[in-house]
Amino acid sequence: xSISGKAYIAGAFEHPTxxxxxxxxxxxxxxxxxxALRDAGLTKDDVDGYFCAGDAPGxxxxxxxxxxxxxxxxxxxxxxxxxxxxxxxxxxxEAIAMGKCSVALITLAxxxxxxxxxxxxxxxxxxxxxxxxxxxxxxxxxxxxxxMCAKRHMYEFGTTSEQLAWIKVAAxxxxxxxxxxxxxxxxxxxxxxxxxxISDPLHRLDCCVISDGGGALIVVAPEIAKSLNRPxxxxxxxxxxxxxxxxxxxxxxxTGAAVSxxxxxxEAKVTPADxxxxxxxxxxxxxxxxxxxxxxxxxxxxxxxxxxxxxxISGVGKLPFNTDGGGLCxxxxxxxxxxxxxxxxxxxLRGEAHPAVQVPDCDLALAHGTxxxxxxxxxxATLILERE
Amino acid sequence: xxxxxxxxxxxxxxxxxxxxWEGAKRGELLVRFCNDCGSPHHYPxxxxxxxxxxxxxxxxxxxxxxxxxxxxxxxxxxxxxxAYVTLEGTDISMMTNVVDCDLKSLEIGQKVKVKFSETxxxxxxxxxxxxx
Numbered sequence: 001x002s003i004s005g006k007a008y009i010a011g012a013f014e015h016p017t018x019x020x021x022x023x024x025x026x027x028x029x030x031x032x033x034x035x036a037l038r039d040a041g042l043t044k045d046d047v048d049g050y051f052c053a054g055d056a057p058g059x060x061x062x063x064x065x066x067x068x069x070x071x072x073x074x075x076x077x078x079x080x081x082x083x084x085x086x087x088x089x090x091x092x093x094e095a096i097a098m099g100k101c102s103v104a105l106i107t108l109a110x111x112x113x114x115x116x117x118x119x120x121x122x123x124x125x126x127x128x129x130x131x132x133x134x135x136x137x138x139x140x141x142x143x144x145x146x147x148m149c150a151k152r153h154m155y156e157f158g159t160t161s162e163q164l165a166w167i168k169v170a171a172x173x174x175x176x177x178x179x180x181x182x183x184x185x186x187x188x189x190x191x192x193x194x195x196x197x198i199s200d201p202l203h204r205l206d207c208c209v210i211s212d213g214g215g216a217l218i219v220v221a222p223e224i225a226k227s228l229n230r231p232x233x234x235x236x237x238x239x240x241x242x243x244x245x246x247x248x249x250x251x252x253x254x255t256g257a258a259v260s261x262x263x264x265x266x267e268a269k270v271t272p273a274d275x276x277x278x279x280x281x282x283x284x285x286x287x288x289x290x291x292x293x294x295x296x297x298x299x300x301x302x303x304x305x306x307x308x309x310x311x312x313i314s315g316v317g318k319l320p321f322n323t324d325g326g327g328l329c330x331x332x333x334x335x336x337x338x339x340x341x342x343x344x345x346x347x348x349l350r351g352e353a354h355p356a357v358q359v360p361d362c363d364l365a366l367a368h369g370t371x372x373x374x375x376x377x378x379x380x381a382t383l384i385l386e387r388e
Numbered sequence: 389x390x391x392x393x394x395x396x397x398x399x400x401x402x403x404x405x406x407x408x409w410e411g412a413k414r415g416e417l418l419v420r421f422c423n424d425c426g427s428p429h430h431y432p433x434x435x436x437x438x439x440x441x442x443x444x445x446x447x448x449x450x451x452x453x454x455x456x457x458x459x460x461x462x463x464x465x466x467x468x469x470x471a472y473v474t475l476e477g478t479d480i481s482m483m484t485n486v487v488d489c490d491l492k493s494l495e496i497g498q499k500v501k502v503k504f505s506e507t508x509x510x511x512x513x514x515x516x517x518x519x520x
Contacts, residue, residue: 121463133399134431137507137514138485139461144470147459155457155496199461199470247437248430248480250472252457376483 002237002267007093007104008225009233009385011040011218012346014324014339016180018331020111020212025057026067028109028214033068036216041228042103047218049074049101051092053084055110055214055334064107074101080242080379081371082281082336084108085217087381089342090238092219102221109214110334119210119335120198126372131245135376142283143207144199145375150286151201152252156301159289161201163304165192167285168205168328170312175325177354182209183329192285206285208327208337215339217346231350232388236364237268244377256380257294257368264382265296270364272296275384277348277359278319279341279367282326288312291368292319295382314357323348323357338369342383349387363387393487394466398511407446408432409512417502417515418446419475428475430482451502452476452520460491469494473517488518 013035020028029052037043050072052060060077064070074095080087085108092104112119120143123136153159169189175181187205195204225232241259265271272295280295282288289303297319298306311317324330324344327337345365347353353362365385372378401409411418419428422436423443435442458471469491472481486494487505499520504513 121461128400130402130404130433131431133401133405135483137396137399138470138483138516139394139464139468140470140483141461143463144459144461147461148457148470148472151459151496152457196463198463199459202459245430245481248428248478248482250456250481252472 003090003093003097004236004267005234006097006222007219007235008222009089009217009235009346010220010225010228010230011036011042012343013039014215014331014343015109015213015333017213018180018182018211019113021114025109025111026064028111029056029064029107030068032107032109032214032216033105036105036218040218040230042218044068044070046103047105048072049092049095049104051076051088051104051106053077053088053108054079054081055108055336080381083338083369083371083379083381084336085339086342086367086369086383087240087379089217089219089235089383090240090381093235093238096219096221102224104219106217106219107214108334108336108339110336111212112335113210113212120207131376140376142373143202145373146284146286147199147202149252149290149374153286153290154201156253157304159304161193162189163308164206164285164289165189166308166310167282167288167312168192170310171282171322171326171328173313174323174357175329177356178325178330181325181330182211202284202286208283208332209329210335211331211333213331213333215333215343217342233346233349234386234388235383236386237264237384239263239267239382241380242377243380252375254300255290255294255370255374256378257291257382260380260382261295264384268384270384274364275366276362277323277345277365278321279345280321281337281341281368281370282322282328283337283370285328287370287374290374291370295368314359320359323353336371338371338381341367341369345385349385392466394464394468396505396507396514398507398509399514401512404434405432411446411448412504412512412515415504416448417451419449419478419480420444421447428478428480430480449478450476453500453517455486455494455496455498455500456481457496458486458494460494467491471517473500485516486518487516
């Protein structure tokens with residue numbers, strides 16, 4: 001049993017806002033849903049499955065189905081942080097393959113910018129989880145947890161700040177073509193390493209942007225995809241995994257992608273060398289580097305060399321990544337970057353990316369998400385998509 | 389060298405972890421060990437996360453360790469060092485702060501020893517570490 005070829009992404013929409021002072025979170029969800037449905041050529045009455053995650057207000061799918069007037073026979077609110085939406089595509093494909101729904105809507109929205117949230121510098125607590133008393137007193141915030149990952153990677157493998165900086169440089173080369181991107185200026189390695197240290201060894205420009213907005217996807221059964229006037233983007237393989245502290249046997253050198261990646265590649269029956277475009281979760285530069293290694297695009301420890309010298313820049317390097325500018329420069333709506341990873345992969349497969357960054361003959365793409373923290377515990381989700 | 393120190397929010401104590409925090413009040417660093425597989429784990433649970441046995445107990449450890457990784461949060465109003473410290477004689481690392489130190493001098497592999505730090509309100513002290 002496999003989901004390969006059992007479902008297609010027929011609609012994708014990224015909200016253009018980056019600071020939503022005048023909109024509610026529910027409204028942003030609904031605007032994203034409308035955008036994706038229009039993109040697919042469907043209406044809300046076609047939707048019979050709905051997927052959302054922890055950014056959704058209230059009881060998630062209950063409150064938002066009521067708000068949007070959805071009539072559903074399948075719903076799912078699996079919460080794995082920023083990776084939720086990559087994982088939701090796979091879960092939607094599973095539900096479609098099992099006949100539980102035929103048109104699945106996935107939405108994400110949030111407004112941390114408008115709310116003035118200290119995304120990178122204040123601890124976030126996810127409920128009354130058992131780890132909290134043993135961590136919160138020490139003020140783990142997102143930036144210092146990823147700082148510890150970067151520090152250990154440098155210690156074990158000799159990775160440098162300049163190599164990490166190349167990841168931001170590549171994202172900025174792409175973002176210059178995206179009118180909605182938060183950061184559109186092309187930056188250099190020197191710009192990154194000379195920006196202020198937030199939590200060492202991570203600089204300000206090693207971090208992603210903080211932005212409002214959201215996105216939505218429509219996943220449909222094959223016969224519906226083929227009835228719509230849109231390019232066919234087929235779900236070919238998917239993998240998911242949590243990774244934590246392993247009872248204290250902490251290992252910060254790898255991520256859950258080491259598990260979710262091989263599962264997805266096995267299901268898709270392709271290898272990393274086959275991938276023409278990759279959307280890689282980019283909360284920080286180090287996030288990208290570690291995941292590229294774990295997904296098998298290079299050997300463990302070789303990520304620094306792999307990303308250097310523009311290897312991730314479309315038209316320049318071997319692995320074009322995050323051609324919308326990614327979370328590092330474009331958008332990180334609700335502090336959850338998984339949705340936009342899938343959306344840009346769909347654009348690339350349809351040939352609808354900006355012409356300056358469109359990968360020629362892009363027929364196979366990967367989207368990978370992380371949710372939570374690489375420094376403690378996180379969810380990983382990998383998706384492989386093919387243009388048919 | 390000693391600089392202004394951030395405060396520590398009090399941990400919430402549950403029936404499962406009460407004994408751990410009682411140890412902290414006595415200045416003892418406790419680690420939960422499994423009597424079946426012999427492995428220590430952290431944070432403490434009643435059921436061993438390695439083998440699944442419910443035959444576990446707290447044991448006092450030396451409080452010595454070395455830094456597995458560290459990151460100094462310079463952007464905070466009072467900069468501080470978040471670290472994982474690997475405990476001597478074990479394969480487990482715990483999240484902590486390294487205190488009473490030159491924040492710029494901290495390195496992976498550096499030897500440290502436990503130093504309990506008072507928390508806000510009536511909470512138990514938490515295990516922080518200082519250069520050995």
